[in-house]
Amino acid sequence: MKKINNDGTFYLNPYLGGVILGTVLLLSFYISGRGLGASGAVKNSVAATVNAVAPQHVERSAYYSQFAGGDKKPMSNWLVFEVLGVLAGAFLSGIIFNRLKIKVEHSPKITERRRLLFALGGGLIFGFGSQLARGCTSGAALSGMAVLSLGGYITMIAIFGTAFGAAWLFRKNWI
Amino acid sequence: MIGPIISSGIISSAWDNLFAILLGMGFGFALEASGFSSSRKIIGTFFGYDFVVVKVFFTAAIVASLGLLYLNYLGLIDYSLLYIQPTFLTSAIVGGVVMGIGFAMAGFCPGTSLCAAAVGRIDGLVFFGGMFIGVFLFSEAFPLFENLYYSGSQGSPMINSVFGISPELFTFILVLAAVGMFVGASWVQKKVKKVEY
Numbered sequence: 001m002k003k004i005n006n007d008g009t010f011y012l013n014p015y016l017g018g019v020i021l022g023t024v025l026l027l028s029f030y031i032s033g034r035g036l037g038a039s040g041a042v043k044n045s046v047a048a049t050v051n052a053v054a055p056q057h058v059e060r061s062a063y064y065s066q067f068a069g070g071d072k073k074p075m076s077n078w079l080v081f082e083v084l085g086v087l088a089g090a091f092l093s094g095i096i097f098n099r100l101k102i103k104v105e106h107s108p109k110i111t112e113r114r115r116l117l118f119a120l121g122g123g124l125i126f127g128f129g130s131q132l133a134r135g136c137t138s139g140a141a142l143s144g145m146a147v148l149s150l151g152g153y154i155t156m157i158a159i160f161g162t163a164f165g166a167a168w169l170f171r172k173n174w175i
Numbered sequence: 176m177i178g179p180i181i182s183s184g185i186i187s188s189a190w191d192n193l194f195a196i197l198l199g200m201g202f203g204f205a206l207e208a209s210g211f212s213s214s215r216k217i218i219g220t221f222f223g224y225d226f227v228v229v230k231v232f233f234t235a236a237i238v239a240s241l242g243l244l245y246l247n248y249l250g251l252i253d254y255s256l257l258y259i260q261p262t263f264l265t266s267a268i269v270g271g272v273v274m275g276i277g278f279a280m281a282g283f284c285p286g287t288s289l290c291a292a293a294v295g296r297i298d299g300l301v302f303f304g305g306m307f308i309g310v311f312l313f314s315e316a317f318p319l320f321e322n323l324y325y326s327g328s329q330g331s332p333m334i335n336s337v338f339g340i341s342p343e344l345f346t347f348i349l350v351l352a353a354v355g356m357f358v359g360a361s362w363v364q365k366k367v368k369k370v371e372y
Contacts, residue, residue: 011216014227015357017209018234024201025235026242030251031194033179034258036202038285039306046310063317081192085199086286087293092200093207094294102295105214107372119214119298122281123288123305124312126274130285131313132324133270134260137284138202140267142232144260146239148333148342151262158271159278166279167221174218174282175370 010097025146032078035143039130041083043067044074079139110173118173133158178252203290205235212291214282214298215372221279223367226360233353240346264327281305 012020028036047068051058058069068074094100106115130136133155135144141159144152167174177183181191209231210216219225246252278284283291283302291299313320335345 011210011227012208014209014230015234017205017227018231019238021202021205021209021231022235022238022242024198024205025239026246027201028198029239029243029257030178030246031180031198032191033182033256036198036286038289039310042285042303042306042310043314046307046314050311050314061314061317062321063314076192078191078195081195082199082202083289085196085201086203086206086289087199088196089200089203089205090207090212090290090293091203093204093290094212097208099207099212099294102297104297105291105372106298107215115298116301119281119283119301120305120308122277122279122283123302124277124309125280125305126277126284126302127306127309128313129270129273129275129277129309130306131270131310132266132273132320134263134266136274136286137278138286140260142236142239145236146243147257147259148240148335148345149259149262150329150332150334150337151260151264151267153334154262154264154267155271155274158268159275159284162272162275163278164221166276167218170279171222173280174215175222175224 009099022146025143028143029146034078035139035146036082037079037135037139037143038083038086039127039136040079040139041077042127043131044077044080048074107174114173118170177250178246179256182256183253202286203293205231206287207290207294211287212294212296212299213372214287214291214296215370217287218279218282219370219372222370223363224370226364229360230357233356237346237350237353240349244343244346259331259333261331262327262329263325264329266324266326269323277309 025036044067047064050064051068058064104112104115133140141152141156176185180186181188210227216225217228220228247254281302285306288299288302292303335342
């Protein structure tokens with residue numbers, strides 16, 4: 001089931017990885033009635049931080065006030081706990097497959113600095129888009145597809161379709 | 176037990192957060208073990224040298240869709256209690272396009288960047304930090320995007336109803352399409368020059 005990667009570490013067979021991921025997603029719907037996500041935890045963290053610094057600002061905002069302020073507890077949220085679990089699960093996998101290492105991963109053709117700048121910019125843009133689309137690759141696309149949500153399929157096609165074109169624009173960073 | 180077991184009150188909702196952590200652990204483990212902590216492995220899909228994203232993502236979507244339909248068929252889940260995201264056509268498309276650009280720039284999505292950070296990839300951590308800035312900017316600029324955010328509201332339709340077919344038939348077609356994609360991806364990967372990473 002395992003194959004040896006260039007750097008001597010192991011990855012699961014992708015179809016086995018997909019079956020495990022799909023089973024976890026299915027369990028998530030069976031137990032909690034909802035799919036997996038990631039960007040929602042960032043949204044709640046940002047809303048909680050702004051609420052701690054400027055509570056009146058949160059009350060006045062048509063966006064923040066949906067998630068924070070009043071009796072709402074944005075950090076005691078299913079997605080926030082789930083994301084903590086993601087960190088733990090990935091760390092565990094890193095130990096098992098011997099991949100724990102502090103480094104900046106980048107193509108040898110670009111500098112570390114360039115890689116980090118693009119990672120920061122990409123994160124910023126992705127974060128922005130995830131709010132507009134009400135979820136990211138996991139929350140909107142994958143979990144949406146599992147329940148045959150039209151919006152999930154549309155978001156998935158928009159993300160992957162755009163990335164196919166845009167990757168070519170940024171190809172010097174990759175190949 | 177008829178699921179979802181928390182919403183139908185079989186298990187107290189106090190347990191929900193514990194399950195969230197456990198499910199998250201499974202999620203993080205599956206992503207990392209499949210190689211999603213490496214941006215260069217993820218981005219391989221868009222250059223044809225590594226299709227792990229396509230294989231893992233669509234296998235997971237098939238397993239979960241088929242699983243939910245089976246549970247529903249066996250009467251083990253109440254489909255009406257599942258959270259189905261509302262569809263806002265315009266913002267789903269525009270948001271998806273914006274995310275696609277970020278994806279191509281950084282090689283991560285939010286979940287995979289967390290996995291990368293968890294195994295010590297500084298670029299993953301920086302991406303995750305960038306997300307906070309992006310989410311903050313969107314929230315602050317919300318009045319500018321409010322119309323876009325709410326436009327194209329469709330309720331919560333299922334994709335099979337758009338084509339006028341049953342969920343089962345749609346999922347069957349999805350499985351065929353995915354298998355076709357897997358075969359095509361393997362074929363392309365053999366033709367494309369290997370990238371060392």
